[in-house]
Amino acid sequence: MNADTVPPPVAAAPAGTGVTIVIPTYHEVLSIPHLVERLKALRESSGLDLDVLLMDDDSRDGSEELVESLVLPWVKLVTRRANRGLSHAVLDGLMLSTREILVVMDADLSHPPEKIPEMLAALDEGMEVAVGSRFADGGSTADDWGLLRWLNSRVATLLALPLTTLSDPMSGFFAIRRTTVLAGRDFNPVGYKILLELIIKCRCRRVIDIPIHFDNRRFGESKLSFKEQLKYIQHLRRLYIYKYGTWSHLIQFLVVGLSGLAVNLVALTGFLHLGFGEKQAVAIAIVISMLWNFALNRRFSFSYARHQSIARQFFGFVAACSVGAVVNYFTTLQLWEVTRYKQLAALVGVLAGTFFNFIASRFVIFRSQHVKP
Ligand SMILES: Nc1nc2c(ncn2[C@@H]2O[C@H](COP(=O)(O)OP(=O)(O)OP(=O)(O)O)[C@@H](O)[C@H]2O)c(=O)[nH]1
Numbered sequence: 170m171n172a173d174t175v176p177p178p179v180a181a182a183p184a185g186t187g188v189t190i191v192i193p194t195y196h197e198v199l200s201i202p203h204l205v206e207r208l209k210a211l212r213e214s215s216g217l218d219l220d221v222l223l224m225d226d227d228s229r230d231g232s233e234e235l236v237e238s239l240v241l242p243w244v245k246l247v248t249r250r251a252n253r254g255l256s257h258a259v260l261d262g263l264m265l266s267t268r269e270i271l272v273v274m275d276a277d278l279s280h281p282p283e284k285i286p287e288m289l290a291a292l293d294e295g296m297e298v299a300v301g302s303r304f305a306d307g308g309s310t311a312d313d314w315g316l317l318r319w320l321n322s323r324v325a326t327l328l329a330l331p332l333t334t335l336s337d338p339m340s341g342f343f344a345i346r347r348t349t350v351l352a353g354r355d356f357n358p359v360g361y362k363i364l365l366e367l368i369i370k371c372r373c374r375r376v377i378d379i380p381i382h383f384d385n386r387r388f389g390e391s392k393l394s395f396k397e398q399l400k401y402i403q404h405l406r407r408l409y410i411y412k413y414g415t416w417s418h419l420i421q422f423l424v425v426g427l428s429g430l431a432v433n434l435v436a437l438t439g440f441l442h443l444g445f446g447e448k449q450a451v452a453i454a455i456v457i458s459m460l461w462n463f464a465l466n467r468r469f470s471f472s473y474a475r476h477q478s479i480a481r482q483f484f485g486f487v488a489a490c491s492v493g494a495v496v497n498y499f500t501t502l503q504l505w506e507v508t509r510y511k512q513l514a515a516l517v518g519v520l521a522g523t524f525f526n527f528i529a530s531r532f533v534i535f536r537s538q539h540v541k542p
């Protein structure tokens with residue numbers, strides 16, 4: 170989070186009671202009156218001590234004037250001019266409020282405010298986060314969700330499976346305790362998925378799904394672009410690294426290794442087709458796949474070491490691959506003696522060589538360097 174734009178720390182402010190609803194808005198002037206109307210009805214029917222913070226990224230669409238004209242002391246609009254973006258707007262809103270419970274929801278009427286009391290009841294029962302879910306039993310989405318949108322959402326949810334047990338971790342509708350938010354560290358969200366960021370960085374364990382019906386937006390346009398979806402992958406990668414540390418580097422290393430195997434086979438086939446001799450084709454394929462692995466490992470698996478000398482890393486990587494091949498060779502030969510399953514011996518040899526490569530890459534070649542302040 171950019172320190173310049175974060176409001177003063179609320180940790181110093183006295184702990185409040187009641188609920189703040191934090192709503193990120195961008196060009197939502199048409200939806201705001203309807204949303205406020207429904208929140209007003211909720212306030213009256215439930216008797217909740219509830220206020221609303223609209224975190225607007227300087228839409229200049231009349232939202233500011235509209236909120237002023239409503240003259241409702243419990244509805245405020247904060248105009249943000251720096252560090253724009255949905256996740257930052259939500260985080261700023263969460264930090265601004267001093268209320269005990271914080272609810273986040275979209276402005277476009279896709280989230281039913283009437284479900285808020287159910288979410289608050291879950292927090293009362295000891296949950297840290299209650300999430301409005303489209304995919305929990307009893308949850309639903311508007312009928313005209315096309316197959317593509319549904320598939321997109323399901324794939325995104327599947328990719329987040331190792332991070333949380335929630336059925337709808339993409340949801341933008343959730344309730345969380347202020348103390349839980351304040352216990353979070355290292356917030357660094359990219360893109361849209363602020364809930365995932367909070368769950369990982371606040372180390373939330375007690376999370377619960379609250380089924381909701383997710384409506385289509387009625388006014389204005391969606392701001393969820395393809396670019397935002399790419400950012401989601403980047404965000405997921407960061408969260409995996411944060412949560413799983415060295416394990417996440419190992420997984421990336423193995424995925425890169427598998428892709429290198431495919432590159433090797435394609436290159437070998439290609440060069441044989443082009444009429445190269447067998448020995449030449451094998452050697453060229455090895456060089457190409459090694460370069461491929463090096464580039465991808467430097468860019469992804471060990472990206473924290475990207476600013477270090479590329480030449481040193483490259484020669485280190487080539488050396489590690491060569492020693493790894495020797496480890497593979499001797500392990501296979503050793504096992505060859507004790508088993509009649511030669512392929513099994515070769516497989517263990519490959520694993521031993523890969524393991525050696527990983528350890529050398531992670532802790533020697535692409536080691537993290539701590540720079541003295
Ligand atoms: N402050 C702020 N709010 C944003 C930004 N982008 C989107 N929002 C708000 O975040 C909420 C969710 O954005 P939507 O465009 O509805 O995204 P979505 O719900 O995934 O897409 P739809 O299905 O079309 O509704 C809405 O209330 C938006 O106004 C932004 O950059 N800054």
Ligand SMILES: [Mg+2]
Nearest residue numbers: 275277279386
């Ligand atoms: Mg929406």
